[in-house]
Every structure is written in C-alpha cells, then in structure tokens.
Amino acid sequence: MAEVMEIDRQSRWLIEAVMAAGGTDEAQVSEVVLDAKKKGLSLIDAVLDAGVVGEEEFLREVSARLALPWHEGDLLGENVKELKAACGPALAIRHRVVPLELNKDQITLACYDPLALEARQILSRRLPYSIKWVMSERRKIRTTLGAIYGVGADTFEKLLEGRDVDFENMADKDEASVLDEDDSDEASVLRFVNQIIREGLLQKATDIHIEPQHDILRIRYRVDGHLMDVPVPERINALQSSVIARLKIMSRLDVAERRVPQDGRINLKLEGKSIDVRVATIPSVEGETVSLRLLNQERYSLDQLGMEDSVRKVIDEVLSLSNGVILATGPTGSGKSTSLYCFLDHLNKPETRTVTIEDPVENKLPGIVQIAVKPEVGLTFAKGLRSILRADPNIVMVGEIRDTETAEIAIRASLTGHLVFSTLHTNTAIGGISRLLDMDIEPFLVAASVRAFLAQRLVRKLCPKCKVPMENFGEEDKVALGIPLELDGQPCRAVGCGDCRQTGYSGRIAIYEICQVSDAIQDMITHGADENKILRQATKEGFEPMRTYGWRKVMKGVTSIEEVLSSTQTGLGARAVE
Numbered sequence: 001m002a003e004v005m006e007i008d009r010q011s012r013w014l015i016e017a018v019m020a021a022g023g024t025d026e027a028q029v030s031e032v033v034l035d036a037k038k039k040g041l042s043l044i045d046a047v048l049d050a051g052v053v054g055e056e057e058f059l060r061e062v063s064a065r066l067a068l069p070w071h072e073g074d075l076l077g078e079n080v081k082e083l084k085a086a087c088g089p090a091l092a093i094r095h096r097v098v099p100l101e102l103n104k105d106q107i108t109l110a111c112y113d114p115l116a117l118e119a120r121q122i123l124s125r126r127l128p129y130s131i132k133w134v135m136s137e138r139r140k141i142r143t144t145l146g147a148i149y150g151v152g153a154d155t156f157e158k159l160l161e162g163r164d165v166d167f168e169n170m171a172d173k174d175e176a177s178v179l180d181e182d183d184s185d186e187a188s189v190l191r192f193v194n195q196i197i198r199e200g201l202l203q204k205a206t207d208i209h210i211e212p213q214h215d216i217l218r219i220r221y222r223v224d225g226h227l228m229d230v231p232v233p234e235r236i237n238a239l240q241s242s243v244i245a246r247l248k249i250m251s252r253l254d255v256a257e258r259r260v261p262q263d264g265r266i267n268l269k270l271e272g273k274s275i276d277v278r279v280a281t282i283p284s285v286e287g288e289t290v291s292l293r294l295l296n297q298e299r300y301s302l303d304q305l306g307m308e309d310s311v312r313k314v315i316d317e318v319l320s321l322s323n324g325v326i327l328a329t330g331p332t333g334s335g336k337s338t339s340l341y342c343f344l345d346h347l348n349k350p351e352t353r354t355v356t357i358e359d360p361v362e363n364k365l366p367g368i369v370q371i372a373v374k375p376e377v378g379l380t381f382a383k384g385l386r387s388i389l390r391a392d393p394n395i396v397m398v399g400e401i402r403d404t405e406t407a408e409i410a411i412r413a414s415l416t417g418h419l420v421f422s423t424l425h426t427n428t429a430i431g432g433i434s435r436l437l438d439m440d441i442e443p444f445l446v447a448a449s450v451r452a453f454l455a456q457r458l459v460r461k462l463c464p465k466c467k468v469p470m471e472n473f474g475e476e477d478k479v480a481l482g483i484p485l486e487l488d489g490q491p492c493r494a495v496g497c498g499d500c501r502q503t504g505y506s507g508r509i510a511i512y513e514i515c516q517v518s519d520a521i522q523d524m525i526t527h528g529a530d531e532n533k534i535l536r537q538a539t540k541e542g543f544e545p546m547r548t549y550g551w552r553k554v555m556k557g558v559t560s561i562e563e564v565l566s567s568t569q570t571g572l573g574a575r576a577v578e
C-alpha cells in the first residue's frame with residue numbers, strides 16, 4: 001500500500017470516482033491506475049477495460065464530478081452529413097468523439113474520456129467552431145462512430161489522400177498477422193483490412209463477407225447467426241480491388257487468379273489471443289467475393305454448454321462408456337462441432353489417447369492428435385480413419401460421416417472397443433437412425449454400435465440488460481403454444497438497447513434433444529421399426545423433444561418464444577406421442 005500513497009492527485013481523484021460508482025477493491029483499482037499511468041495509457045480506458053466498475057455508473061460519476069452534461073439516449077444526430085463534414089473521420093475516430101449538433105459557430109461533441117487533454121486541445125485547434133462538451137458511454141461512442149463514418153473510415157480517408165499506399169509491396173509486410181490497434185498515422189490497405197477484421201471480432205462475428213456490388217463494396221458480419229450490414233466509408237469501391245488483393249495475400253492465395261474459387265487460411269493475433277481465419281473467394285459478375293470464417297481458439301468446457309439436467313445426465317452416462325458411437329446431428333452451423341469438442345476436452349486425460357480427423361480442424365485441442373482431411377493427396381475421412389485405428393487410439397472423432405465407407409469403418413471401430421464421435425446432417429435425433437440405414441448400414445450394426453443420437457440447434461439469448469417479462473402470460477398461452485403446463489417461470493421478450501445493437505439478443509445457446517439407444521430401441525432398429533414407433537418408445541423412456549427443451553429455456557427467461565419457434569420444427573423431433 002506504500003505505492004498507493006504516492007499516487008498523484010489526478011489518479012487519486014479517479015480512484016475515488018471508481019469507488020463512489022460501486023468499485024469494491026481499492027487496491028486493485030489503484031494497481032490498474034498506476035500501471036496505466038506508468039505506461040502513458042488512458043486512465044479511463046484502463047479502468048473500463050479492467051472491469052472493476054460498471055461502465056455507465058463510473059462515467060456518470062466522472063461526468064458529475066467534472067460538471068459535464070450527460071447525454072441520454074441515441075448519439076446519432078439528425079443531420080449526419082452536415083456533422084460528418086464539420087468533424088471528419090480522421091479527427092472523430094482518432095480522438096473518439098461523436099459530433100452531436102452544429103449551431104452556427106458551435107459544435108457539440110460527445111466523449112467518454114474527458115481526461116484526454118491533448119485530444120481536446122487538438123480538436124479545439126483543428127475545428128473552426130467553439131466546442132460544447134458532453135459525456136456518454138464508451139460503447140455508444142464506438143458504435144455511433146462506426147454508424148456515422150463506417151468501419152476503418154479514418155484510414156480510408158488517408159488512403160484516398162494518397163498517403164503511403166504501397167500496393168506493389170503489400171506482400172512484404174508481416175504485421176498483417178497482428179490486429180491490435182496502432183496509434184500511428186500511417187495509412188495503408190493493410191491497416192484498413194485489419195480494422196475490418198478487428199471490428200468483426202469485437203462484435204463477436206463468426207463470419208465476415210466482403211461482396212463487391214455495382215456501386216459499392218458491401219461488408220457484412222454474421223453475429224449470433226444473423227447477417228448485419230456494416231456501415232462503410234463513402235467511395236469505398238475506389239479501393240475494392242486493393243482490399244480483396246490484401247486479403248488474398250494474407251491467406252496465401254494467388255492474387256492473379258480471379259476466375260475460379262480459392263480457399264486459404266490466415267493466422268491472426270488480437271490482444272495476445274490466436275485467431276484462425278478460413279478464407280474462401282468466389283468469382284462473381286461484379287468481382288470476387290471474400291468470406292472469412294473467424295475461428296476463435298477458445299477452449300470450451302462441458303459446463304459452458306448450459307445443458308438442462310435431463311440432457312446432461314444422459315450425456316454423462318454415454319461419455320462414461322468405453323466403446324460405441326455417439327452422433328451429433330443437425331444442419332450446418334448448429335454447433336455440433338463445438339459440442340463434440342467439449343466432449344473430447346472432458347474426456348482428455350493423460351491415460352487416454354484421442355485422435356480426430358476433421359475437414360478442416362476448427363479448434364486446436366492440447367493433448368489431442370488432430371488430422372486435417374486432404375482430398376488432393378488422397379487423405380479422405382475413410383482412409384484417415386483406417387490409419388487412425390492402427391495408431392492405438394482410445395477415442396476417435398470423425399468430423400462428419402458423409403458416405404457408407406466412413407460410416408462402416410466408424411461402426412466397426414466402435415465394435416472393436418473404441419469410443420467414436422461424429423456428426424450427421426439430419427433434422428432430428430431419431431432421424432439419425434434413418435440416415436444411417438439410408439447409407440445401407442445393416443440395422444443390426446446400427447443397433448449394436450450407436451449409443452446415442454444428439455440433435456441440436458442454436459438460439460439467440462435474450463440481452464440481460466434490456467429483456468422484459470411478458471405480462472399476463474398464463475395457462476391459455478401455454479396451451480396455445482404447446483408449452484407443458486408443469487413448466488414454471490416467466491417468459492421474457494426482446495426489446496433492444498445499445499449493448500445488443502438494438503436487436504434484443506446477445507450471444508447464443510444450444511437447445512437439444514437426445515435419444516439414448518436402449519435395449520428396446522436396439523430391438524426395434526434390428527426389426528426395421530419406423531421412426532414413429534421408435535419415437536413412441538423413446539418418449540416412454542424419457543425422451544424430450546427439442547421444442548420442449550427450448551420451452552424450458554423460454555420459461556427461465558434465457559431465450560424468446562420466437563427463437564424457439566423459428567429454430568424447431570413440428571416434425572418428429574417436436575411431437576410427443578399421440
């Protein structure tokens with residue numbers, strides 16, 4: 001604590017503001033402030049990044065102590081074009097201020113860091129107006145800057161001015177692998193592309209699509225499964241070919257080849273974290289489109305899946321088995337691979353050898369041997385799986401069962417004492433049985449090897465900041481929707497706020513149905529029973545349709561009625577026994 005006593009007056013004032021706004025650990029706050037001061041960083045940013053206090057509460061406290069007005073509501077003004085002309089992107093984005101209002105010789109600017117005195121002095125000198133300062137939340141400032149100027153607008157403006165645009169030597173620069181913010185004034189296509197990717201990661205996008213249109217380069221992020229247009233700088237089509245060329249160079253693709261699709265990968269780092277990016281180009285009549293799949297190399301645990309007790313109990317049972325096949329089913333993008341990674345991580349022990357074959361390897365798991373399919377050299381799922389079985393594995397994961405040969409090898413591997421995980425493209429858990437039979441797998445082999453079919457979908461979670469309970473929701477509503485009357489709780493509806501980009505949702509969670517293959521179901525499969533009969537038997541044994549699982553999440557206020565209805569179907573997986 002001796003070091004804390006030496007903090008200067010400004011830092012001490014800031015620490016007091018944090019504590020007054022709800023901070024609980026003064027020693028931790030002091031350490032954060034001291035470290036930022038020592039490194040010459042923004043003290044406001046350091047406090048917010050450390051998460052030692054709520055953002056709005058802290059900034060409101062700073063606003064009150066400095067007698068600066070607090071701006072409520074939306075920061076997007078009515079005369080956006082006029083405001084953009086008055087305060088350009090180079091000033092606004094660099095110094096993190098939003099122009100709110102222009103009245104003759106006075107401009108109102110919203111900021112979140114009033115202690116950035118150098119920025120205030122630069123703005124006073126560069127803008128031909130007197131400045132009225134107000135404060136708002138950091139997240140609102142950042143979101144509004146993107147909405148007004150477009151992603152990477154400050155760099156883009158400098159590029160159009162002709163500053164440091166070295167297109168010929170773009171391939172010679174290695175710093176493209178690091179996405180951390182660079183405060184230098186250097187403008188380059190490299191930096192502009194990095195800003196596009198960085199912004200996608202900050203918004204937790206899973207995909208970025210860069211699509212040339214007739215008169216503009218459209219950029220879209222897929223966030224929580226839904227595509228959203230990203231505001232872009234005006235005249236961005238002037239650098240369309242350079243942006244696409246930069247991405248192709250980063251992913252080691254042939255820049256000169258524009259006639260056929262290409263696939264590549266980029267390895268990036270953001271704040272010390274590794275990001276793997278799959279890149280796919282497709283030639284279109286307007287030019288090449290580039291799709292980026294962002295694969296955050298995070299380790300997931302079984303507990304993070306948020307499974308209801310009924311499903312988690314079955315999962316724990318099948319994961320304790322020493323052999324058999326466990327199949328995850330669902331359409332593309334339903335989270336099957338993530339679930340399987342969680343299972344493998346849960347079973348990953350020093351005494352266990354786990355080998356996977358995937359197309360491609362999406363997440364790298366420590367302690368697990370992972371093989372990527374390479375059809376161009378003859379390494380297919382079937383051939384790779386045969387080799388794996390000669391390498392003394394205990395657990396095997398096959399990225400996808402696509403053909404009869406792979407299915408047969410996987411099943412025979414389970415019958416010889418291996419625990420095998422894989423995925424199938426079917427809509428329901430019980431539909432996985434029919435899919436294997438359609439692949440000409442003998443019914444007795446399916447019955448003897450498969451231990452469980454797990455079907456899943458991803459639904460968006462309601463934003464915890466703005467969701468509100470649904471009023472007057474009673475038994476009649478439950479009956480109309482098919483919600484079991486015994487489920488207690490209160491459904492909530494989406495509203496929308498700054499935290500969730502006005503969507504009402506933030507993040508996603510999986511909803512499941514799982515069919516454990518019991519002795520009775522094994523007998524039915526062997527004798528060729530249809531799906532309806534198997535469903536009835538599974539229901540007697542406790543099988544719960546995916547929609548019912550979703551209703552549990554609805555009644556707990558986790559997701560909305562609309563999400564469950566749109567993500568589940570009224571087919572076999574949603575029906576109970578008639």
